[in-house]
Amino acid sequence: MVRTQKRKLKKGLGVGYCALIYLFLFLPIAVIITNSFNATTSKPYMTWKGFTFDWYIKLFDNSALLDSFGNTILIAVCSTVLATCIGTLAAVGMYRYRFRGKGVIDALLYIPVVIPEIVLGIALLTLFAKTSIPRGILSLVLAHTTFSIPFVVFNIRARLTGYDNSVEEASMDLGAGKVETFFRITVPILAPAIGGGALLAFTLSIDDVIISYFTNGQTKTFPLKVMESIKSGVSPDVNALSTLILAGTTLLVILTQSNLFKRRK
Amino acid sequence: MKTKKGAAISIATMVSPVTLWMAFFIAIPLLYVAVMSFCGTDENYNVVFRLTLENYRRLLDPSYLQIYMQSILIAFLTTAFCILLGYPFAFLIARTKSRKKALLYMLVIIPFWTNSLIRIYGWRTFLSASGMLNTLLMKLNLIDTQIDFLYNIGTTVFGMVYCLFPFMILPLYTAIEKLDINLLEASSDLGARGASTFFHIILPLTASGIFSGSIMVFIPALGYFFVADILGGGNSDVIGNLIERQFQSGNNWPLGAALSMILIGITLLLVKLYQKCGGDMESLGV
Numbered sequence: 001m002v003r004t005q006k007r008k009l010k011k012g013l014g015v016g017y018c019a020l021i022y023l024f025l026f027l028p029i030a031v032i033i034t035n036s037f038n039a040t041t042s043k044p045y046m047t048w049k050g051f052t053f054d055w056y057i058k059l060f061d062n063s064a065l066l067d068s069f070g071n072t073i074l075i076a077v078c079s080t081v082l083a084t085c086i087g088t089l090a091a092v093g094m095y096r097y098r099f100r101g102k103g104v105i106d107a108l109l110y111i112p113v114v115i116p117e118i119v120l121g122i123a124l125l126t127l128f129a130k131t132s133i134p135r136g137i138l139s140l141v142l143a144h145t146t147f148s149i150p151f152v153v154f155n156i157r158a159r160l161t162g163y164d165n166s167v168e169e170a171s172m173d174l175g176a177g178k179v180e181t182f183f184r185i186t187v188p189i190l191a192p193a194i195g196g197g198a199l200l201a202f203t204l205s206i207d208d209v210i211i212s213y214f215t216n217g218q219t220k221t222f223p224l225k226v227m228e229s230i231k232s233g234v235s236p237d238v239n240a241l242s243t244l245i246l247a248g249t250t251l252l253v254i255l256t257q258s259n260l261f262k263r264r265k
Numbered sequence: 266m267k268t269k270k271g272a273a274i275s276i277a278t279m280v281s282p283v284t285l286w287m288a289f290f291i292a293i294p295l296l297y298v299a300v301m302s303f304c305g306t307d308e309n310y311n312v313v314f315r316l317t318l319e320n321y322r323r324l325l326d327p328s329y330l331q332i333y334m335q336s337i338l339i340a341f342l343t344t345a346f347c348i349l350l351g352y353p354f355a356f357l358i359a360r361t362k363s364r365k366k367a368l369l370y371m372l373v374i375i376p377f378w379t380n381s382l383i384r385i386y387g388w389r390t391f392l393s394a395s396g397m398l399n400t401l402l403m404k405l406n407l408i409d410t411q412i413d414f415l416y417n418i419g420t421t422v423f424g425m426v427y428c429l430f431p432f433m434i435l436p437l438y439t440a441i442e443k444l445d446i447n448l449l450e451a452s453s454d455l456g457a458r459g460a461s462t463f464f465h466i467i468l469p470l471t472a473s474g475i476f477s478g479s480i481m482v483f484i485p486a487l488g489y490f491f492v493a494d495i496l497g498g499g500n501s502d503v504i505g506n507l508i509e510r511q512f513q514s515g516n517n518w519p520l521g522a523a524l525s526m527i528l529i530g531i532t533l534l535l536v537k538l539y540q541k542c543g544g545d546m547e548s549l550g551v
Contacts, residue, residue: 014357018369021354025376025430028387031397032379035390046390048397086282093279097272105280108287111295113549114480115532116488118505119525122512123294126301126522146290149283154547178275209382209491210505214512226382230495234386242383249378253371 029246036239044233055236056244062237068225069241075137075221076205079144084198086145087152092186094153095160109150120147121214128215135217143215144205151204152197159193295529302523310516320523329507333527336503339418339493340486343425347433347482348475350426355437355474360444373434385424385495389415392496416498424496425486432485433478436548440474477548480539484532504528 036056040049059065094102112120124146128139167189171181187194209223216224222245226238302320305313323329358369376384391397392414402408414420444467452462490505504527511521540546 031387090283127294
């Protein structure tokens with residue numbers, strides 16, 4: 001009897017502890033959502049003045065904010081496509097072949113993963129300044145592609161372990177060329193890993209603050225717009241847009257959830 | 266017939282894009298930063314190529330030394346709190362028999378789809394003198410004057426823990442999930458108590474997760490200048506703030522480059538240490 005009681009107590013403590021951690025993780029999001037309905041109109045928009053939907057309507061008049069969000073999506077799509085193509089080729093090529101200099105490529109791939117983002121940010125800034133690559137959408141796409149490539153490569157590589165070559169060999173024996181085999185056999189087999197890598201690249205890109213902060217020139221992404229507004233107080237329409245983004249991504253994940261969970265295992 | 270030449274062409278087409286990209290956007294810029302750290306500036310703050318140790322001499326400025334120590338302290342505390350808070354949590358969700366396990370895991374990641382800046386700002390709103398926490402505490406009659414929770418090392422550490430928490434949880438979760446239940450049962454069958462099983466079996470077997478989590482938390486914490494800006498209010502700068510200032514308002518790029526070399530040095534040192542402890546580079550990536 002005492003034993004089951006003790007076990008129950010333990011379980012209760014565990015559940016309570018997890019609930020506290022989730023509260024810690026989600027509390028600022030609750031603050032953001034709450035503030036998006038805040039009727040206050042005076043800076044720094046921190047005190048509660050009653051409930052309103054106004055900010056969700058006003059949001060669509062704030063063209064600078066909407067533009068920044070458009071930039072964020074554009075940069076994320078371009079850098080994800082680039083990073084996924086380069087990363088997929090690299091992961092398969094590096095898995096399949098042994099060649100000189102492979103260790104060097106490996107080391108270069110680890111750099112963006114471990115180095116503080118600010119170092120990569122200023123390094124790219126000096127490169128763009130020196131080579132006169134215009135700072136704006138282009139430099140942001142190049143920068144985001146750079147820090148995304150390793151995550152795509154590692155994501156695919158993790159699932160290549162134990163990869164069965166025989167299907168590819170069969171394809172070639174039956175007369176398909178290397179290119180055809182790559183696109184019709186290798187890519188479909190790796191599709192879940194490639195998709196996972198692309199999703200990761202996209203997430204990293206839309207959330208990036210530090211590297212964008214140094215490589216943006218005059219172009220504003222959504223996170224940089226937030227950073228700019230922090231000094232004077234983040235206005236509730238920014239909270240409204242964040243709430244919509246969160247709702248959108250959550251919905252997207254719920255719709256694709258079954259796939260995602262299959263991939264995880 | 267397969268030829269060596271054919272293989273060489275395949276290697277070239279598959280691997281050259283990544284090689285060229287990483288060479289141009291990683292290797293060259295970092296080497297350039299290293300070179301720049303030995304350069305000077307003219308009166309218009311343009312970088313001038315003349316070999317000098319001036320920037321490195323300035324790194325030893327006492328006010329800078331104080332910030333390095335502060336930054337390392339903040340990173341250390343952040344890592345420690347992430348382990349202490351994260352380990353039991355990761356253990357509970359990794360070993361739960363609940364069918365909602367996948368959901369519990371996803372719930373750790375979902376907050377990170379909202380921009381980190383605005384979430385940190387959410388904490389500032391919550392903790393500020395006129396914010397919700399103060400209002401709540403006053404309503405509950407627990408306090409009668411507003412408390413300013415913000416703008417000290419404590420809040421900066423708090424914000425860092427918040428931002429970096431999942432980087433600790435994910436490797437811990439992976440390591441704990443791999444634990445073989447038979448070993449735990451064997452240990453308890455042989456008479457080991459809970460604590461003994463934990464320190465002799467569980468902890469050593471999941472140490473790899475702690476190591477990779479620590480790397481993924483400690484190093485970024487040295488650079489997250491925006492957390493120190495928003496929650497620390499300039500009273501708890503990290504090395505990242507020093508670098509940011511030189512590249513934005515301060516406009517002394519060579520000095521900023523030299524400051525970056527400190528971060529590069531610390532990163533190399535810690536990664537070497539991590540590998541010495543048997544850490545696997547691959548587990549840092551995903």
